[in-house]
Amino acid sequence: MKKLLMATAAAALTAGTAYAGGHAKEVKLGVLFGFTGPIESLAPAMGDGAELAMEEVTKSGKLLDSATVTSVRADTGCIDNGLAVANGEKLVAEGVNGIIGGDCSGVTGAILQNVAIPNGMVMISPSATSPGLSTMEDNGLFFRTSPSDAREGQVMAEILKERGINSIALTYTNNDYGKGLADAIQSSFEEVGGEVTIVTAHEDGKGDYSAEVGALASAGGDILVVAGYLDQGGLGIIQGSLDSGAFDTFGLPGGMIGDSLPANVGADLDGSFGQIAGSDSKGAEIFAEMAKERGFDGTSAYASESYDAAALFLLAMQAANSTNPADYVGKILDVANAPGEPINPGELGKALEILAAGGEIDYQGATGVELIGPGESAGSYREIEVKDGKNETLRFR
Amino acid sequence: MDLLNALVALTNYVIVPGLSYGSQLALGALGVTLIYGILRFSNFAHGDTMAFGAMVTILLTWLFQSAGLSAGPLPTALLALPFGILGTIALMLLTDRTVYRFYRQQKAKPVIFVMVSLGVMFIMNGLVRFIIGPGDQRFTDGERFVISARTFKKLTGLDEGLAIKTTEALTVVTAVIVVAVLFWFLNKTRTGKSMRAYSDNEDLALLSGINPERVVMYTWMIVAALATIAGVLYGLDKSFKPFTYFQLLLPIFASAIVGGLGNPIGAIAGGFIIAFSEVTITYAWKKVLTYGLPESLAPDGLVQLLSTDYKFAVSFAILIVVLLFKPTGLFKGKAV
Numbered sequence: 001m002k003k004l005l006m007a008t009a010a011a012a013l014t015a016g017t018a019y020a021g022g023h024a025k026e027v028k029l030g031v032l033f034g035f036t037g038p039i040e041s042l043a044p045a046m047g048d049g050a051e052l053a054m055e056e057v058t059k060s061g062k063l064l065d066s067a068t069v070t071s072v073r074a075d076t077g078c079i080d081n082g083l084a085v086a087n088g089e090k091l092v093a094e095g096v097n098g099i100i101g102g103d104c105s106g107v108t109g110a111i112l113q114n115v116a117i118p119n120g121m122v123m124i125s126p127s128a129t130s131p132g133l134s135t136m137e138d139n140g141l142f143f144r145t146s147p148s149d150a151r152e153g154q155v156m157a158e159i160l161k162e163r164g165i166n167s168i169a170l171t172y173t174n175n176d177y178g179k180g181l182a183d184a185i186q187s188s189f190e191e192v193g194g195e196v197t198i199v200t201a202h203e204d205g206k207g208d209y210s211a212e213v214g215a216l217a218s219a220g221g222d223i224l225v226v227a228g229y230l231d232q233g234g235l236g237i238i239q240g241s242l243d244s245g246a247f248d249t250f251g252l253p254g255g256m257i258g259d260s261l262p263a264n265v266g267a268d269l270d271g272s273f274g275q276i277a278g279s280d281s282k283g284a285e286i287f288a289e290m291a292k293e294r295g296f297d298g299t300s301a302y303a304s305e306s307y308d309a310a311a312l313f314l315l316a317m318q319a320a321n322s323t324n325p326a327d328y329v330g331k332i333l334d335v336a337n338a339p340g341e342p343i344n345p346g347e348l349g350k351a352l353e354i355l356a357a358g359g360e361i362d363y364q365g366a367t368g369v370e371l372i373g374p375g376e377s378a379g380s381y382r383e384i385e386v387k388d389g390k391n392e393t394l395r396f397r
Numbered sequence: 398m399d400l401l402n403a404l405v406a407l408t409n410y411v412i413v414p415g416l417s418y419g420s421q422l423a424l425g426a427l428g429v430t431l432i433y434g435i436l437r438f439s440n441f442a443h444g445d446t447m448a449f450g451a452m453v454t455i456l457l458t459w460l461f462q463s464a465g466l467s468a469g470p471l472p473t474a475l476l477a478l479p480f481g482i483l484g485t486i487a488l489m490l491l492t493d494r495t496v497y498r499f500y501r502q503q504k505a506k507p508v509i510f511v512m513v514s515l516g517v518m519f520i521m522n523g524l525v526r527f528i529i530g531p532g533d534q535r536f537t538d539g540e541r542f543v544i545s546a547r548t549f550k551k552l553t554g555l556d557e558g559l560a561i562k563t564t565e566a567l568t569v570v571t572a573v574i575v576v577a578v579l580f581w582f583l584n585k586t587r588t589g590k591s592m593r594a595y596s597d598n599e600d601l602a603l604l605s606g607i608n609p610e611r612v613v614m615y616t617w618m619i620v621a622a623l624a625t626i627a628g629v630l631y632g633l634d635k636s637f638k639p640f641t642y643f644q645l646l647l648p649i650f651a652s653a654i655v656g657g658l659g660n661p662i663g664a665i666a667g668g669f670i671i672a673f674s675e676v677t678i679t680y681a682w683k684k685v686l687t688y689g690l691p692e693s694l695a696p697d698g699l700v701q702l703l704s705t706d707y708k709f710a711v712s713f714a715i716l717i718v719v720l721l722f723k724p725t726g727l728f729k730g731k732a733v
Contacts, residue, residue, distance in 0.1 A: 174706070198681070198699060201706050206644070207635035210414035211679045212705045217410060218681035219699055231533070236636075244409055245546020245558035264535075 025067035027323050029054060029313055030091035032101030032111065033306075034078030039103060039127075045291075045300035046126060047073060049366075050100050052294055053310035053348065060349030062356065063318055076102045079175075081110040088115035097323040098313045099123045100306065105130030105176045116141050122325040122332070124312055126305035130180045134374055141325070143332055145305040145312070145369060147277055147379020149177070152253060153184025155275050155381045155397050156225070157192050160251065163273070167195040168251065169221035171212065171237055173228035174201040181227045181253055197221040204232035209240040217246030223272075225251035230261040242268045250274075252384070262389045269386045278382040279368035279396065287345040287366035304345075304366030305377075311348055311365055312336055318355040336371040338362040403688035405557040409546070410684075415669075415676045417565040417634055420572035423668030424627035425645060426652035427579065427661055428620045434596045434659035435616045436497075438510035443624060444646035445521035448639050449488060450625025451632045452529050454481030455536045462538065470540035472564070472633055481629060485621040492517055493617050501613070525639045534637040539563060557688075564634040575626055576665060579619070583661070588615055596659070648675075651712045655719045657726025666728060671712045679705045 031050050033043040054069040063069065074091055076084035084107035091099060092115060099121055102108035108128035116123045117139055124143045125133075131150040133142065160168065170186060172178035178201070186196045198219035202212045216224060216237075224247040228234030234256050241247040242265070252261070252274030262269050278284070287307060291298025298304060313328075315335040320328035335351075340360030343351040351361045363369055370378040383394045425447060432440040440446075457477035467473050500513055542548075543566050546558025583589040588611075595602040595612045603609060628642065635641070652671045656663025682700040690696075703711065719726060 200704060203706075205638065205640055207631065207638065207641040208414075208418060210410070210418070211676050211708055214410035214414070214676065215679065215681040215699070215701060215705050218406075218684040218701075220684070243542075243546075243562060244560050245550070246410075 025065050025323075027063065027067045027069045027314070027317065028072055028094065028096045029069060029310060030088075030094075030096040030099040030101065031071050031073045032076055032084070032088060032091060032099050033073075033103045034107070035073070035075045037076070037078035037080065037104075039078050042127075042301050042303075043103065045296050045298075045303040046103065046306040047071075048294065048296040049287075049291065049298070049303035049306035050126075050310040052290060053307045053314065053345075056346070056348050057311075057314045057352065060352060062349055062352040063314055064321065064323070067323075069314060072096055076104065076107045076111070078104040079106060081107055084111050085114045091115075092119045092121055096121075097317070098325060100309045100313070101125055103127045103302075105133060105180070109133060109136060112136065112138055112142050120325055122313070122329050124309040124332075126309045127302040130176050131184055132176070132180060134376060138374070140329060140375075143309075143312070143371065143375035145308045145365075145367060145377050146302065147377045147381075149181040150184045150188075151379040152181060152275065152277070152381065153186075153188040155379075155383075156185050156251065156253060157188035157194065158397070159273065159275060159383060160189060160194060160223075161192050165194070165222045167197055167221040168223055168225050169197050169216045169219050169247070170199045170225045170227065171202050171216060172199070172226075173233055173255070174203050177255070178227050181255075185225060185227065185253070195221075202228065202233045202237055204229060206233065206236065209233065209236040210244070212237060213240040213244055213246050216241065217244065221247075223247060223249040223251050225253070226256055227253050228255060230256045230258045235261065235264055238265055238269070252386075257384055257391060259391065262386050262391060267389060270388065271386065273383070273385040273394075275381040275383050275397070277367075277377075277379060279380040281344075281364060281366075281368035283344045283364050283366045283368060290346055298366075307345060308363075308365035308367055308369050311345075312363065312369070314348070315343075315351055315355065315361065315363055318352050333371055333375065335361055335363050336369050399688045402555055402557045403685045405549075405555055405559050406688060407685050409557065409559045411673075411676050411680055413559075413561055413565055415673045417568045418676070419669035419672030420568045421627055421631045421634070421668075422645075422648055422652045422672055423665040424572055424575065424623055424630070425649040426656065426664035426668050427576070428623040428627065429649055429653045430656070430659055430661060430664040431616060431620055431623070433653070434661075435592055436510075436613065438507045438514065439650070439658075440620075441511065441514045441646065442518035442521055443620075443649065444642045444644075445518050445525065445639075446485065446489070446621065446624040447628030447631070447645070448525045448637075448642035449521055449628075450481050450485040450621065451628035451637055451642070452525050452639075453484035454478055454625065454629045455529065455534055455632070455637060457481060458536045468539065470563070471567070472537055472539045474536055474629055474633055475567075478626065478629055482622045482625045485625045486618050488521075489617040489621040490614065493613065522639065522643065529639075531639055534632075536637065537564060537633050562634070564630070568630045568634055571626065571630060575623070579623075579661070582619075588612075592616060647709065648672075648712050651716045655716060655726055657728040660726065660728045663726050663728030667726070670727075671715065674715055675708050675711050678702050678711050679708050 035043045051071045057063050058068045074087035088111040102111050105128040108125050122141050126145050129149045131148045134148050172182035226234045250272040254276040257276040287304050288298035316328040316331040317323050319331040340362040343361050343363045345366045372378045381397045384391045429443050454477045457480050458474045461473050540563050543561040546560040549559045591607045652667035653664050656667025687695045
């Protein structure tokens, strides 16, 4: 698999070089995602999203001296720190000008510490959401186009409170993502005066969750919040709780939102609610359309964040008139935030023109990008309720 | 009334899941223990044999479902089960002919057999994933509940619900029938007796004219049947995923060893001991105690001995204690 990926990456590279033959300059962006491992189903669309932005810029011919942008794909394995770091170093050795990635929170931290900081390389991650990354020492080199889970915790607490829920039982999938999110939900909910009766982990990929459900049921609570994955243990916990009559209503954070959950559980899930990162910006629609033309699913999780990550790199380079990370890193926040002309997906050429002329832009992109604090997305969320076996969007927060 | 609620909560969250999980483990442990007793090695491929049997049954279940066959309120998989058993028997006999027989003729040591079974495990592992894929497969149909929590509450007016799934009831009933038939076979039939004789003393059995190849063949056939039944019941009750069957190997071996390897009664007892200790030690007793005790004594905390993360640790702690103090297991198996 690894060989195949490497071969594909190499092929893409050669193809890109051949294509770039007539141009003056080449910009290389590393695409460092988990093409194998637990999120291998999401990674291809994420890679395509990032490459869509690169193609758009190359075609416009307006980046620096009509430079071509080439993508160099590499694998993190999502949970394999050794592999991720080795591939990160390989990208740097190949002379990339920036790294889009990593994807899962654990490996992203490892790449940041072991590759990006020693080499002064800039990273923009589309999907690492662990709150730990907000406070990690990054020498200003790390950005992300997805919000931190700490923000999701606040949003969830707001929603719970508004619905008049005073106590919850909480279970999370036993990894960095689940633990971070559970901590965020617990602290935010307790801050607004709610009670968390129990916090317990569950392992994914098991057949039987009756022991976990038993403990949760005994602790009680108005609803059960499941910070897990919808195809994994999260589904098992919900099914087990419904079967034994332990809980009727569930709180569903981002990892649990998807069409397969209501389809698998059936009518009993009606009335459960949750939230997932997403915005009502026009950009999302445009991006989905563009993705469809290129032949991938633009609504796949984190595909649009990946597009934005790639676009931010290229716009910042244009603004700094340099492909050197040390030069353009300071411009990333400038192009992402106001003031300036709002830029939607598909308008990268126009943005490059404005920047070349010395103007300012406010990149909106596919997810309504707004970077705050240490360079992470402010994060708007879609509030969702399950009605008649479908996830329905109530409003945006 | 309150005591009644305590009892219902206990049954719902501890006894019912424990009984069905215990039956599944017991059926798995019986297979392991038979191989150990008669063929004299620990068969690591057992978990994947269960997966293979369940897979054949699932494929046939889908075929039956598409042909419109059904077993009424019972899962269609029951109709497919006999064919699943036949398929697994065929695979087992093929494996024995091509792999194990060679080492038997070499008079290989048990540890070599264990390693060989490890190899067989990886092949079966791949075979199952190759045919049906690594993902979750659902094949349960028919009536989901014997009694659901909501109906129970309505019927009795109690605060606590009691849910019994069809698959749970089915598991326990099937396990009882299978165990009864197996013991009848081992104790009353000529073949069963010759298997036990072969297990007790191989040389003596050979001298008295028992055909060893025959005994080995029957053992594989019975083990295939047990593994398929256990695999299908587990898949019906939970869900089918090749990896979970691989993980089942550990509690199954724990059950067999705790009960005494090579001893069928021990395997059954071991299955229930492991299942119930996993459930009871990690259960939060707050609810039951709040109902059962006078109000002044009701606990504030969860009254949970160990967090559910340590579920697997429990079975291994028991395993170690038993091996330390009674190496042959609770029911006198062969020395490990």
